[in-house]
Amino acid sequence: MLDNLKDFASHFFVTGDPLIYGADVAIGLTMAAIIFVLFYFKKWGWLWREWLTTVDHKKIGIMYIIASLLMLFRGGVDALLMRAQLALPNIHFLQSEHYNEIFTTHGTIMILFMAMPLMFGLFNIAVPLQIGARDVAYPFLNALSFWMFFFGAMLFNLSFVIGGSPAAGWLAYPPLSELTTSPGVGENFYIWGIQLSGVGSLASGINFTVTILKMRTKGMKLMDMPLFSWSVLASCLTILLAFPVLTVTLALLFIDRFAGAHFFTMLHGGNPMMYVNLIWMWGHPEVYIVVLPAFGIYSEVVSTFSKKKIFGYKSMVFSLMIISVLGYFTWVHHFFTMGASANVNAFFAITTMAIAIPTGVKIFNWLFTMFRGRIRITQPMLWTLAFIPTFLVGGATGVMLAVAPADYQYHNSYFLIAHFHQTLIGGVVFGYLAGLYYWWPKMFGFKLNVKLGLWAFWLWNIGFYVCFMPQYALGFMGMTRRVYTYGWDMGWAPLNLISSIGAVFMGIGFIFQVWQILYSIKYGERDTTGDPWDGHTLEWSIPSPAPEYNFAVLPEVKGRDDFWRRKEEGLDNKIKEKDLKPIHMPKNSGIPFIMSAFWFVAGFGFTFGWTWMIVIGLAGVAGCMLARSFSKNNDYYIPVEQIRKTESKYGRLV
Amino acid sequence: MKKRGLLNGIKAAGLVAFAAFFLSGCSSDQLIVLDPKGPVGRTELHLIYLSVLLCAIVVIPVLAILVYILVRYRDKPGNKALYQPKWDDSKVLEVIWWGIPIVIIGILGVYTVKGVHTLTKPPVKNVNPITIQVTSLDWKWLFEYPDQGVATVNYVEIPAGVPVQFELTADGPMNSFWVPQLGGQEYTMPGMAMRLWLQADQPGTYFGSGANFTGEGFAHMRFNVIAKPQSEFNQWVKHVKDTAPAMTNDDYAKLKKQGLSHVKSYSSYPEARFRKVIDKNGGQYMNMDQNKNDMSNMDMKH
Numbered sequence: 001m002l003d004n005l006k007d008f009a010s011h012f013f014v015t016g017d018p019l020i021y022g023a024d025v026a027i028g029l030t031m032a033a034i035i036f037v038l039f040y041f042k043k044w045g046w047l048w049r050e051w052l053t054t055v056d057h058k059k060i061g062i063m064y065i066i067a068s069l070l071m072l073f074r075g076g077v078d079a080l081l082m083r084a085q086l087a088l089p090n091i092h093f094l095q096s097e098h099y100n101e102i103f104t105t106h107g108t109i110m111i112l113f114m115a116m117p118l119m120f121g122l123f124n125i126a127v128p129l130q131i132g133a134r135d136v137a138y139p140f141l142n143a144l145s146f147w148m149f150f151f152g153a154m155l156f157n158l159s160f161v162i163g164g165s166p167a168a169g170w171l172a173y174p175p176l177s178e179l180t181t182s183p184g185v186g187e188n189f190y191i192w193g194i195q196l197s198g199v200g201s202l203a204s205g206i207n208f209t210v211t212i213l214k215m216r217t218k219g220m221k222l223m224d225m226p227l228f229s230w231s232v233l234a235s236c237l238t239i240l241l242a243f244p245v246l247t248v249t250l251a252l253l254f255i256d257r258f259a260g261a262h263f264f265t266m267l268h269g270g271n272p273m274m275y276v277n278l279i280w281m282w283g284h285p286e287v288y289i290v291v292l293p294a295f296g297i298y299s300e301v302v303s304t305f306s307k308k309k310i311f312g313y314k315s316m317v318f319s320l321m322i323i324s325v326l327g328y329f330t331w332v333h334h335f336f337t338m339g340a341s342a343n344v345n346a347f348f349a350i351t352t353m354a355i356a357i358p359t360g361v362k363i364f365n366w367l368f369t370m371f372r373g374r375i376r377i378t379q380p381m382l383w384t385l386a387f388i389p390t391f392l393v394g395g396a397t398g399v400m401l402a403v404a405p406a407d408y409q410y411h412n413s414y415f416l417i418a419h420f421h422q423t424l425i426g427g428v429v430f431g432y433l434a435g436l437y438y439w440w441p442k443m444f445g446f447k448l449n450v451k452l453g454l455w456a457f458w459l460w461n462i463g464f465y466v467c468f469m470p471q472y473a474l475g476f477m478g479m480t481r482r483v484y485t486y487g488w489d490m491g492w493a494p495l496n497l498i499s500s501i502g503a504v505f506m507g508i509g510f511i512f513q514v515w516q517i518l519y520s521i522k523y524g525e526r527d528t529t530g531d532p533w534d535g536h537t538l539e540w541s542i543p544s545p546a547p548e549y550n551f552a553v554l555p556e557v558k559g560r561d562d563f564w565r566r567k568e569e570g571l572d573n574k575i576k577e578k579d580l581k582p583i584h585m586p587k588n589s590g591i592p593f594i595m596s597a598f599w600f601v602a603g604f605g606f607t608f609g610w611t612w613m614i615v616i617g618l619a620g621v622a623g624c625m626l627a628r629s630f631s632k633n634n635d636y637y638i639p640v641e642q643i644r645k646t647e648s649k650y651g652r653l654v
Numbered sequence: 655m656k657k658r659g660l661l662n663g664i665k666a667a668g669l670v671a672f673a674a675f676f677l678s679g680c681s682s683d684q685l686i687v688l689d690p691k692g693p694v695g696r697t698e699l700h701l702i703y704l705s706v707l708l709c710a711i712v713v714i715p716v717l718a719i720l721v722y723i724l725v726r727y728r729d730k731p732g733n734k735a736l737y738q739p740k741w742d743d744s745k746v747l748e749v750i751w752w753g754i755p756i757v758i759i760g761i762l763g764v765y766t767v768k769g770v771h772t773l774t775k776p777p778v779k780n781v782n783p784i785t786i787q788v789t790s791l792d793w794k795w796l797f798e799y800p801d802q803g804v805a806t807v808n809y810v811e812i813p814a815g816v817p818v819q820f821e822l823t824a825d826g827p828m829n830s831f832w833v834p835q836l837g838g839q840e841y842t843m844p845g846m847a848m849r850l851w852l853q854a855d856q857p858g859t860y861f862g863s864g865a866n867f868t869g870e871g872f873a874h875m876r877f878n879v880i881a882k883p884q885s886e887f888n889q890w891v892k893h894v895k896d897t898a899p900a901m902t903n904d905d906y907a908k909l910k911k912q913g914l915s916h917v918k919s920y921s922s923y924p925e926a927r928f929r930k931v932i933d934k935n936g937g938q939y940m941n942m943d944q945n946k947n948d949m950s951n952m953d954m955k956h
Contacts, residue, residue: 411830
């Protein structure tokens with residue numbers, strides 16, 4: 001009995017690596033500390049009522065952001081471990097298998113559990129406020145989206161200490177990811193972690209599409225919308241078409257692994273190329289899904305901090321939409337070398353290059369928004385300015401990669417690694433950081449410290465170039481991605497060492513940002529006006545942090561940049577007492593949290609093939625759905641008295 | 655933050671980047687992609703240069719404009735530069751910056767299409783090509799010479815100046831066959847035979863590797879491509895025929911097992927092994943047009 005138990009535990013828990021034992025201890029201590037603090041300060045009730053059951057888009061946004069910053073930390077540590085292993089030839093810091101797990105989890109986490117939630121966090125924070133809405137279209141679904149993402153991410157992360165992590169690359173190409181070549185539970189964790197969070201992403205895509213189309217305030221035409229909201233619409237429309245493909249692809253792979261089907265093995269008539277096509281039909285639009293909102297943020301930031309209307313608004317909208325459409329016609333460029341005919345490769349080469357056209361137009365429009373403006377170098381603006389050269393070079397190397405015959409040389413090399421990190425960090429991460437600094441006062445009511453922010457900014461930027469520029473050269477030197485070691489004879493050592501140093505710089509930059517947040521909670525400049533940046537759009541017309549109902553009286557707008565117009569015309573922000581009416585709001589609900597937790601249980605059961613656990617999990621899910629469908633008491637009215645109290649606290653009531 | 659600080663910062667970042675790129679001991683002979691030794695690699699290099707040049711036409715002026723605008727339109731007291739907060743539209747400017755990228759992509763597109771088609775044909779027409787069948791295994795490379803009857807593991811000898819048609823497959827996870835100095839790569843996939851034309855102009859030893867991740871031993875899947883004058887190549891074949899052992903089905907089964915391998919030579923190999931491995935991995939479902947260089951005529955029969 002004891003031996004059986006020991007045997008089970010040695011398979012169940014990941015063993016044999018001191019790094020992982022260290023992590024086990026750290027995880028245990030952190031959990032214990034959190035539980036202790038919650039008990040000690042008697043905060044369980046508060047946590048449940050205010051956060052775990054909330055359907056308030058602003059709180060959900062904050063939870064998304066916290067979760068994604070934690071994932072950024074995990075993905076960043078993965079990156080540093082890899083760069084440590086590659087810093088010099090023949091290092092024995094990580095074994096091959098461990099290295100393979102780390103790059104797989106690094107890629108998956110950074111795209112799906114860091115970039116996506118950070119993006120949804122910013123959607124949640126800004127979109128309803130920008131379009132003058134009191135919440136998203138489906139608040140309950142919004143909470144469910146978040147918890148599905150959260151439990152999906154937790155399931156994926158669990159593989160690190162239990163059962164073993166996936167090691168077949170972040171897109172898990174078969175046949176490598178099939179049962180014969182990846183027999184452990186790692187790929188199952190991968191499939192179920194992404195499936196759960198993918199459902200959340202798809203639901204968010206639906207939610208924000210409907211929110212933007214149906215919930216704009218009075219007078220706001222589509223062509224009056226702030227560009228961030230436009231970019232969210234473009235991104236969400238792309239999600240609607242891309243994420244179902246991901247769901248189906250992973251489901252088929254799981255059926256291959258779980259039920260012995262052969263969708264993606266050549267034996268019995270399947271085809272791994274089918275998987276590669278399918279996964280990139282999601283995967284390529286996915287990069288536009290994450291970068292389009294960043295483009296929206298840059299547009300807001302550049303316009304605000306140049307004290308100017310955005311240049312070429314219609315062009316900007318058109319280019320956003322055309323990118324989201326063209327994004328669907330480029331997926332083959334991820335495998336030009338997989339034997340498609342010359343004509344197919346030529347088609348996808350040209351559609352890929354064509355993406356550079358609307359993207360380039362956006363850069364010109366940003367430049368000419370600054371032209372004849374008055375540029376204030378604030379923290380959001382700094383990141384936006386840093387983005388332009390970074391993305392220009394990243395875009396140029398993207399065009400280089402799109403030249404199919406030349407791509408035969410870049411494919412799977414470090415040139416490619418440098419390119420996509422340049423666009424994803426320079427485009428997406430810089431953009432989301434700009435957005436985070438921009439909307440931070442709106443979220444929390446204080447600004448982030450500038451001095452620490454500058455340290456973080458320069459460490460990130462210098463580190464970025466030091467890390468990734470050498471990788472272009474390494475690509476030309478024949479270094480391929482995903483090698484865990486190399487010899488002195490290759491001549492790759494100096495550049496790899498420099499690259500690793502750059503990665504450390506970025507890591508320190510991140511630490512400065514954490515410090516900046518902690519420091520500013522205590523000492524940050526408080527935002528009493530609700531409009532700390534002299535903003536142009538509606539979110540700045542209400543107090544910071546926004547009251548739970550957002551707008552005491554829904555505004556009526558007359559065109560773009562309506563808040564700016566009001567300020568120019570000398571109109572104040574006051575609310576007339578006679579306009580106040582009770583506000584209809586959704587009630588909090590524990591169901592999204594509980595149902596996602598049951599999904600987690602089911603996912604864990606599927607991962608290990610434990611039928612009893614699958615049954616419990618799915619039964620719980622069904623129970624939650626039933627409970628929700630029979631619950632009638634789902635909304636309430638905020639009484640006028642309470643609105644009056646809140647608004648007069650901010651001095652906005654006449 | 656003062657303006658000087660920002661500009662100095664940008665300069666510093668730029669300098670570091672350039673220093674990292676150029677001064678770090680990556681002499682040009684190590685940048686093997688930029689130092690091709692055959693017509694295929696050269697075609698690709700010319701496209702690389704063309705794309706860099708065309709991109710530079712946009713990137714460099716835009717960077718210059720960015721710096722100019724940042725300096726001139728900073729929000730500081732006494733800045734006399736024109737301020738037009740409502741100026742947000744100019745048809746002429748928009749036409750220019752939609753137009754320039756369209757023209758550039760148009761030019762690059764034409765050369766890309768030409769290049770894609772060029773690479774599907776043998777690089778030179780007046781010499782008879784040779785065929786080498788490549789199988790990527792866990793985690794080694796097997797090369798077979800159907801005309802010469804010999805086989806090698808983890809190294810491959812080719813005659814210089816002769817176009818080589820590599821036929822590629824995998825008996826295991828898919829990999830990618832890459833010899834940067836001779837030209838670009840192509841995937842090896844189970845159940846399929848892909849084709850890649852390469853050619854070495856002159857004798858020499860060229861670095862080759864697997865480029866698509868295949869698991870634990872992937873980093874060690876490197877091989878040398880040794881190009882020799884035709885006469886020496888013939889001697890080498892003869893030498894292998896005379897001295898190396900024959901590869902049996904058992905030998906192949908051993909090679910297929912996961913693990914690394916030293917370089918090996920075989921004087922012969924089991925008949926039609928390459929075809930059999932393709933069929934065994936599901937190739938019987940595929941009916942590829944033997945005369946085509948790609949899978950455009952692929953027919954799945956089931």
